[in-house]
Amino acid sequence: MPAFYLEALTVVLGLVLLMLEAFGPAHSKRLIGLFAACGLALILVFGFFAVGPGGTEASWASWPMWENFYAFDATARFYKAFALVCTILVILMAIDFRSVLSRFTDDPGSEAGTGEFFALPVFACAGMMWMASAKDLAGAFVALELVTITFYVLVAYMRRNVGSLEAGVKYLILGALSTGFLVYGIAWVYGTTGTMNLDAIAGRLDEIESPIALLFGIALVMVALGFKIGAVPMQMWIPDVYQGAPTPTTAFLSVGSKAAGFVLLLRFVEPFLGESSPIRGQVLALLLVIAAATLLFGNLAAIAQTNFKRLLAYSSIANAGFIVLALAAWKDGGATDPGSKATVGFYLATYLLMTLAAFFVLAQVRVQQGSEEIDAFDGLGKRSPLLAGMMTVIMAALAGVPLTAGFIGKFFVFSLAVRSELWWGVGIAFVGAAAGFYYYFKLIRAMWWNESDADPIELPKISRVSVIALTSAVVVIGVWPQPILWLMKG
Amino acid sequence: MLLLIVLLPLLAFGAILAGAKARQTAVIACGANLALGLLAAFTWKAGFWNLSLPVLSAPAIHLSLGLMDGMSVIMLLLSVIVAFAAVLTGQAPDGREKLYYGSSLLIAAGAIGAFVATDLFFFYAFHELALIPTFLMIGMLGRGENKAAAWKITIYLGFGSLVLLAGLVWLASATGTFDMVAMQESTAIDPAAQKGIAAFLIVGFGILVSLFPFHSWAAPAYASAPAPTAMLHAGVLKKFGLYGLLRLAVPLLPEGLHAWLVPLCVLLLGNILWVGFVTISQKRLDGMLGNSSVMHMGYIFLAIAALAAVPGGENAWAVPAAVLLMFAHGISIAMLFGLADKIERTTGTLDLDELGGLGKAAPSLAFLFGLVGMASIGLPGLANFAGEVMVFIASFKNYDPAAGMGPVQITCILAIWGVVISAIYMLRAYRKVFQGPFVKATEGASDLSLVDRVPAVLLAVVLLAVGLCPNLLLSLLR
Numbered sequence: 027m028p029a030f031y032l033e034a035l036t037v038v039l040g041l042v043l044l045m046l047e048a049f050g051p052a053h054s055k056r057l058i059g060l061f062a063a064c065g066l067a068l069i070l071v072f073g074f075f076a077v078g079p080g081g082t083e084a085s086w087a088s089w090p091m092w093e094n095f096y097a098f099d100a101t102a103r104f105y106k107a108f109a110l111v112c113t114i115l116v117i118l119m120a121i122d123f124r125s126v127l128s129r130f131t132d133d134p135g136s137e138a139g140t141g142e143f144f145a146l147p148v149f150a151c152a153g154m155m156w157m158a159s160a161k162d163l164a165g166a167f168v169a170l171e172l173v174t175i176t177f178y179v180l181v182a183y184m185r186r187n188v189g190s191l192e193a194g195v196k197y198l199i200l201g202a203l204s205t206g207f208l209v210y211g212i213a214w215v216y217g218t219t220g221t222m223n224l225d226a227i228a229g230r231l232d233e234i235e236s237p238i239a240l241l242f243g244i245a246l247v248m249v250a251l252g253f254k255i256g257a258v259p260m261q262m263w264i265p266d267v268y269q270g271a272p273t274p275t276t277a278f279l280s281v282g283s284k285a286a287g288f289v290l291l292l293r294f295v296e297p298f299l300g301e302s303s304p305i306r307g308q309v310l311a312l313l314l315v316i317a318a319a320t321l322l323f324g325n326l327a328a329i330a331q332t333n334f335k336r337l338l339a340y341s342s343i344a345n346a347g348f349i350v351l352a353l354a355a356w357k358d359g360g361a362t363d364p365g366s367k368a369t370v371g372f373y374l375a376t377y378l379l380m381t382l383a384a385f386f387v388l389a390q391v392r393v394q395q396g397s398e399e400i401d402a403f404d405g406l407g408k409r410s411p412l413l414a415g416m417m418t419v420i421m422a423a424l425a426g427v428p429l430t431a432g433f434i435g436k437f438f439v440f441s442l443a444v445r446s447e448l449w450w451g452v453g454i455a456f457v458g459a460a461a462g463f464y465y466y467f468k469l470i471r472a473m474w475w476n477e478s479d480a481d482p483i484e485l486p487k488i489s490r491v492s493v494i495a496l497t498s499a500v501v502v503i504g505v506w507p508q509p510i511l512w513l514m515k516g
Numbered sequence: 517m518l519l520l521i522v523l524l525p526l527l528a529f530g531a532i533l534a535g536a537k538a539r540q541t542a543v544i545a546c547g548a549n550l551a552l553g554l555l556a557a558f559t560w561k562a563g564f565w566n567l568s569l570p571v572l573s574a575p576a577i578h579l580s581l582g583l584m585d586g587m588s589v590i591m592l593l594l595s596v597i598v599a600f601a602a603v604l605t606g607q608a609p610d611g612r613e614k615l616y617y618g619s620s621l622l623i624a625a626g627a628i629g630a631f632v633a634t635d636l637f638f639f640y641a642f643h644e645l646a647l648i649p650t651f652l653m654i655g656m657l658g659r660g661e662n663k664a665a666a667w668k669i670t671i672y673l674g675f676g677s678l679v680l681l682a683g684l685v686w687l688a689s690a691t692g693t694f695d696m697v698a699m700q701e702s703t704a705i706d707p708a709a710q711k712g713i714a715a716f717l718i719v720g721f722g723i724l725v726s727l728f729p730f731h732s733w734a735a736p737a738y739a740s741a742p743a744p745t746a747m748l749h750a751g752v753l754k755k756f757g758l759y760g761l762l763r764l765a766v767p768l769l770p771e772g773l774h775a776w777l778v779p780l781c782v783l784l785l786g787n788i789l790w791v792g793f794v795t796i797s798q799k800r801l802d803g804m805l806g807n808s809s810v811m812h813m814g815y816i817f818l819a820i821a822a823l824a825a826v827p828g829g830e831n832a833w834a835v836p837a838a839v840l841l842m843f844a845h846g847i848s849i850a851m852l853f854g855l856a857d858k859i860e861r862t863t864g865t866l867d868l869d870e871l872g873g874l875g876k877a878a879p880s881l882a883f884l885f886g887l888v889g890m891a892s893i894g895l896p897g898l899a900n901f902a903g904e905v906m907v908f909i910a911s912f913k914n915y916d917p918a919a920g921m922g923p924v925q926i927t928c929i930l931a932i933w934g935v936v937i938s939a940i941y942m943l944r945a946y947r948k949v950f951q952g953p954f955v956k957a958t959e960g961a962s963d964l965s966l967v968d969r970v971p972a973v974l975l976a977v978v979l980l981a982v983g984l985c986p987n988l989l990l991s992l993l994r
Contacts, residue, residue, distance in 0.1 A: 363575050415533070422648055425674070428641030437637075440678075441575070441685045456678045463674035464667070467651060475655045475663070505579070506571045 028086050029076040029098040029159070032069055032106060033152050039065040040148040047141030055137045059121040059144045063114050066151065070110040073103065094223050097161040097293075104371055104514045105158030105289040108378065112282040113151040115382045115492060117144055120274040122489045123389045127272060130184035143183055147278060150176040154286035163212045163222040166290055170208070170254070173286060174201050177279065181271040193270025200263040204253035207246050214243025228297035237305045244305075245312060247294060254287025256280075256346045258319035265327075268339035273392055276335060277385035280342040285374045288349060292370060299356045313354035318454045321347030325458035328465040334388055335398045337465060338381065341424060344458055349373050351455060352439045355446035363445065368514050369438040375510045376431035376503060380423045383496035386489050387417055394483055403469055405478030413483055414473045416497040423500045425466040426459055431503035517565045518581040518632045521552050521592070522642075525599070525625035529618050538613035542603040542621055546596070549628070553596035557992065560589045566634075577694050582634040584697060584763075586992035587839050591631035591759055594843050597978060598751040598850045599624035601971035605854040606743035607861065609657060616657065619649035620744040627752045631759060636684050636694040643724075643756050644677060650737075650745055658740035659802070659860075665736040672723060672733035680720025680760075686713045687764065700767055707771045714772030717765050718780065725757035726810045727817065728786030735794075738806035743857030750809045751850030755842045758816050762838055766820065770827035777824050781927040784821060787814030789930065792937035796944075801856050801866040804945055808892065809849045811934065815907050816841050818924070818931055822911040825924045833910035836993050840986060841903030844891070844979065848900055851888045851975040855881060858968050859949065863957040868948045870957050875950035878963040882950040884972050889942045891979050894935050898983035908932065 039062070046058050078098030079087035092098075120127070120143055131139035153172030160166035178201065182194025216222050218240040219230040234240055253260035268276045298309045324344030331337040352369040359365025364372065388398060395402045406414040423430035436459060443452045485493060503510060528545035532538045556565060560583040568580035583589050599620070608616035626645030633639040647670060655666035688694050690709050691702040705713070719730070726734035734754075738746045765773055773780075791811040798804035819838035823831055858881060859874065860866050875882035891898035894905075911928035915921070921929075964972065982988055 359574065361574055361576070418648065427647055428644040433641070433644075437681070437685075440681055441689070444682050444685045445689050452682055456675065456682075459678050460671060460675040463671050467667075467670060470648070470651065471655060474652050508570075508572050511572070511574075 027072065027076055028084070029078050029102070030091075030096060032073055032076055033155050035069050035072065036066070036148060036152040036155060039069070040145050040152065043145040043148060044142070047145060050141075052138050053136065055124065055141045055144065056121055058141050059117050062144045062148055063117045063121075066110050066114045066117070066148065070107060070114070073107055073110065076103070095162050095165050096159050098159060100515055101289065101292070101367065101371070102159045105285065106155045107513070108285050108374065109151050109154035109158065109282055112278065112285070112378055112382070113147050113154075115386075116147055116274050116278040116282065118488050118492055119277060119382070119386055119389050120144060120147075122486045123272065123274050123393065125393055127184065130187040130190065132185075134186070143180070143272075143274075146176050146180050150180070150278070150282070154282055157286040158289050160290065161224045161293065163215065163224070163294075166293075167208060167212065170286075170290065171205065173283060174205070177201075177275070177283065180275040180278065181267060183275065184272050187270075189270035190272065191270075193267040196263050196270075197267045200253065200260070204250045204260055207253075208250035211243045211246025211250060214239055214246060218243065224293055224297055228300055228303070231298070231303050231305065234304070237308070241305060241308055241312075244298065244309060248291070248312065248316065251287050251291045251294070252316065255284050255291060255349070256320075256343045257316050257350055258323055261320065261323060261343045261346075264343055265336050265339040268342070269333060269336050269398075273335070273385060273389040273398075276338075277382055277389075280338065280385075281378050281381050284342065284346065285378070288370055288374060291353070292367060295353060310354055310356060313350055313356075314448060314451055317347050317350035317354045317451060320344070320350060321454050321458040323347075325461040325465075329461055331465065332400055333398055334400050334403070334469065337400070337468075338384060338388070341462075341466070342381070344462065345373070345377055347458065348436060348439050348455065351448075351451050352442050354451060355439075355442040355448050357442055357446060363441050364438060364511060366442060368511060369435075369442055371514045372438060372507070372510050373435035375513075376423075376435040376500070379496050379499050379503065380420050380432055383416070383420045383493050383500070384424070386493045386496070387413065387420075387485075390483060390485050390489055395480060400469055400472050402480075403472040404476040405480070406473040406483065409478070409480065409482040410484070413485065413493075416493055417473060418470050419497050419500060421466045421469050423504070425462045429501070429504045431500045431507070434504060434507045517552070517556075517567075518583070519567050521549055521556070521596070522581065522625055522629045522632065524549050524552075525621040525628070529621045529625070532614050532618050532621070538608070538617040539603070542617035543600075545621065546600040546603045546624065549624075550596045550600045553593050556583065557589050557593055575688070575694060577637045578635050579638055580635045580695070581629075581632045581638075582697070583632060584634055586994070587759070587762065587835070588631055589992050590839050590843055590989055591755065592628060594755065594846045595624065595628045595631060595752045597974070598747055598846060599628075601850060601854060601975050602744040602747040604967070604971040605747065606857050612657060615652060616742065616744070619653045620748060622646065622649040623745065623748045623753060627748065627756065630756050634696045636688055636696055636699075639696065639760070640677070640681060640684055643753070646749070646753055647673060650741070650749060653745040654737060654741045657742045660740045661736065662740040665740040669733045669737035672730070676720055676723025676730065678720075679716055679723065683713050683716025683720050684764075686716065687768065691768070696763070699764075705768065705772075710769045710772030711775045712772075714765055714769045714776055717761065717769070718773075718776055721757035721760050721765075722783070723757075725754055725813050725817075726787075727813065728783050728790060731787065731791060731810045734810045735803060735806035738809060738853070739800065739802035743853055746806075746853040747850040750806070750853060751846040754809070754813070755846055758813070758820070758838065758842055761820055762835060766823050766835075770824070773820075773824035774827040777821060778923050780817065780821050780824065781923045784814040784817035785927055785930055787811055787817065788934035789937070792934050796937060796941045798941070799868055801859065801868060801871075801945060801949065804868075804941055805849070805852050805856055808938065808941065809845070811938070812845050812849075812892075814931065814934065815904055816845070818927060819907045819910055821924050821927065822907075822913065825922055826914045829914055831910055831913050833906055833913050836990050837903060837906030837910045839993060840982070840989055841900065841907060843989060844899030844903045844982060847975050847978050848888050848891045848898075851884070851972060851979070852892065854971055854975070855885045855888065858964060862961040865957050868945060870955065871949045872952040872958060873950070873954040874958045874961055876954065877958055877961040880969065881964050884964070884976055885950065886946060887976055888979065889946050891983070893938045893942050896983075897980070899979045899986070900983075902983060902986040904935070
């Protein structure tokens, strides 16, 4: 089936969910969540059978859309699958998070106002899938706005909670600001190259007399995308918004939205990084500056955090720094390393496993203990040893301890940076990763060193299965990383 | 088969988590490993020990385990012997058996894996397996300033590993392979790159081995660690850095190492003399042992410096000297930490000023401690002596009287004074703990029980056997 059916089906699924929510049972929205997750899983399966214009004679294959609007290559397929998996897990997380959601919506205690929380991520998912395929700056902009506007609602969803509302306002204002940057930047790029098609831009670079206007445009677009991926200078919103938003939304923001931002960044910078590009050096320098600043800010600011959700917010900035470093060390894949593009994809995939597992646990700690502080994990080693053990593996993976998935992502980034001889970047990444050992281990310390007389944390069935599956994947990928690279090859 | 040796401790760890009796499981697994390790020492040339599974295609990384030469065999033997002794030593606090024995098993698996891995990636990765168990053991069950020490060792080693990682990646990129066997046959690396890689490896491995001035994590961590952790870490895991330098830097980066010869000599003298004086000033037995283990690393670095002094030249003494000394030091420091644990359990303190007269209450403890203390000083007939003497000979091996003394020879002459320093602190500690009249802490002290004796005697026998007949090990290197 044609690839664009995937987005269409996802939107249809979202509409069906809205119908179900309107006419289905009002007392429990669990069914809607399960329906959404199953529907997305089905679309994920369809994704493996989707084809682009290449291998078929059908009439849609000759549509001009493929030429200048919508790409379907291995990257697009991978990031579409990524968006779907992420959304499924977030919706599963939301199912077990209903008790907190319902407390802060219109009618406290009833789930009447929580149904849309399962439909909105599906629309955001459609936007992310489209972003994975966008090869035209205008199309990319529309896709990105679909995601961002959906998130405005999702962040402020707990409308009787001041923190959530505050987060929503912050996200709205900074999101609007970044949209402004993006449009303005696109205008400069279009003005200098005369095209919005990313495939065509590479061919126009030689004709440009002075690259300054183009670089200005590129810098503006990067700043705007920095808002999505959580990179300096647009990282300011992250800690507050992550802390205030409902936990599943935070997880979605930090994984799905970030990955979609990265695929767009990848597609945007690629034309400028060809061997013959006259501005290759400047673009790489710009990326290196962003990477270094992001690594330093994320890692050093994380050290002092005492709230786990906030810690994960800074961790999300820090990880963005590592991924941008992989871009700054741009290399095509070869026999000795997978190249920048595959490294970004791989890093994001491992980041998804670790971060979503951490958020699953955090969501349940919030539900059962009413706190998101690191203190809330005190003594978990005694209270719920299995959960604490899994959480230890996840934190070790986030810190980059070998034999976990997190290490391999960092390993690829380090190899790229060393092979490109970006010694400043390598040095700053050292500092960042060493700081990571401290702040991720703070949680391990809380779980094992500290004592607490709080009750054990019992994960509900869906969360338990998800956390076990994600943790196992973290360990398996840590020893055998090849499967993710296979997925990326399409 | 090697996979089995690596997996046995991990499987035992899994079994303990699943509810098997912690101590018994750990002892059985480590005992089986000891038997397998001895078997490997006799049959290591047979191909059935090796294994190679591809885990990644670009870059080509394999989960490959193998015994590359006698050095790997000796390190494997050291690991299984100390691991067996470590799970037999000590007593887990009530309710913490799983953690206590599970951590030892994880550290042992990591050390064994690192010594038998023949792929750079897993060589590095296995070593880090010890990071979290060490953090938990020192933080939860340690003594004294254990929390600060746990943070220090974790962050220091985490940072050191990253520096090392950059060096290893650069090395792999320069040789074009992660396979440590194929690497040895690759064409020589460009001297400028050699110098850079050698710098990363010396600092990275140096942090892991507690090379002066990156040593400050080691003494407090060992002093506060529970006995099995200290035994495994100081005895086995710390040798990983030296093994790495001998395995990678010496054959692959001769000119790179040569370029850093003088700084290396200065730093290793820092280990032997500076840390040596620090050791003399220690007021507690655990602090003294921790510092002494840092100090003794200097001698092994001296053997590496002797190899670095003449790039491409022959020095048939240096590698055997370094390997023998690594083995001897590993066994003796493990035994010292094991016995110190017994002293603390029976007297309740390790403060040298609060101890005295223990020899009368615990004669066999005093005898064994005296024996291993002498070994640590370098008394002939015990393994450390053979290693140290060979190091000193090795440093004069390429001495040309016409050219005058080079940095290695000068370092060696200064380093020999370290033996005197060792004698001062070790004999003084022995006198304060075991001789003189009874004091309050030692009045009710008991001697080694049968369970305590098994690991200590095992280690003592190894020290004596290798000391009297170093060829037991050296023949493996030929």
